[in-house]
Amino acid sequence: MVNAGFSIEDGIARIELQRPEALNAVDMPTKREIIDRVQAYKTDDDVRVVVFQSEGETFCAGGDVKEAREREYALEPFTESWNELFEAMMGLGKPTVARIDGYTLGGGFDLMLHTDIPIAAEDAQLGQPEVGLGIVNHFSPPMLQAKVGLTKTLDMMLTGETISGEEADRRGLVARSVPSEDLDDEVDAVAESLAAKSPRVLRKLKDGIYATAEMSPRAGRSYLEAVSLEAAREDPDYEEGVSAQLEDREPEWE
Structure with a gap:
């Protein structure tokens, strides 16, 4: 049972x-x-x-x-x-x-x-x-x-x-x-x-935070910066989130 x-x-x-x-x-x-x-x-x-x-x-x-x-x-x-x-x-x-x-x-x-x-x-x-x-x-x-x-x-x-x-x-x-x-x-x-948040952004952020938990602040910052820049280049969430705010609407996450 x-x-x-x-x-x-x-x-x-x-x-x-x-x-x-x-x-x-x-x-x-x-x-x-x-x-x-x-x-x-x-x-x-x-x-x-x-x-x-x-x-x-x-x-x-x-x-x-x-x-x-x-x-x-x-x-x-x-x-x-x-x-x-x-x-x-x-x-x-x-x-x-x-x-x-x-x-x-x-x-x-x-x-x-x-x-x-x-x-x-x-x-x-x-x-x-x-x-x-x-x-x-x-x-x-x-x-x-x-x-x-x-x-x-x-x-x-x-x-x-x-x-x-x-x-x-x-x-x-x-x-x-x-x-x-x-x-x-x-x-x-x-x-x-x-x-209501982007599932992809939440996943990368959560994974990144756990990955950096035992790093020094400097190493953790560099690690998350690399994740952030790659996500901005390759994922649609950054563009969609900013556009939604500028257009006064709710974002539509893929």
Whole structure:
């Protein structure tokens, strides 16, 4: 049984975790289906943006810990499948958005970190409690250090304590935070804005940003400049975007 729903409408694909009774913990069959869908969305022209969301009042409490015992506590199947999902998301070539509310823990926290634009309710609770399960988390620390620094990373990872969505926004862990009653409208507005952009420009920009994440500022600037100049020469988006603005109309992206 797959505990998730999938839909596509107006260029927006939605992946909804549907296991609220278990705080939307992701079991292996569900994770496998999500991986397959994300990989398929990469070549689906009907998909321009992917939104991760959940049924109920919790985004995701991570993986299903019951499966750990069933698999005789082997950790590799879980880490390998999460890694496959995160690589598929970063290599999707299309923007991803996360709707963060309630508890966002463990693998759910890692999932949030690997979306391009996570949007949190101010009262959401985010954290990495794996230390209490005897697990040495390896997904979050490198990304956390880049976002919040060494001391805050040590604090979050070693204590396992949660922080609010509002605090996560202040630390730069989410793109923005809003009152919980405004969360749906904010997520929809961002997704619709992304769906209206040139898919080709978004792909090249997203790929370029991830490619330059570990470069020096000078090397990253040179890399993206080469991408930008080549796109302006070879793609129709630059001419169409400028023409549309000068002619006071909406651009028509190929």
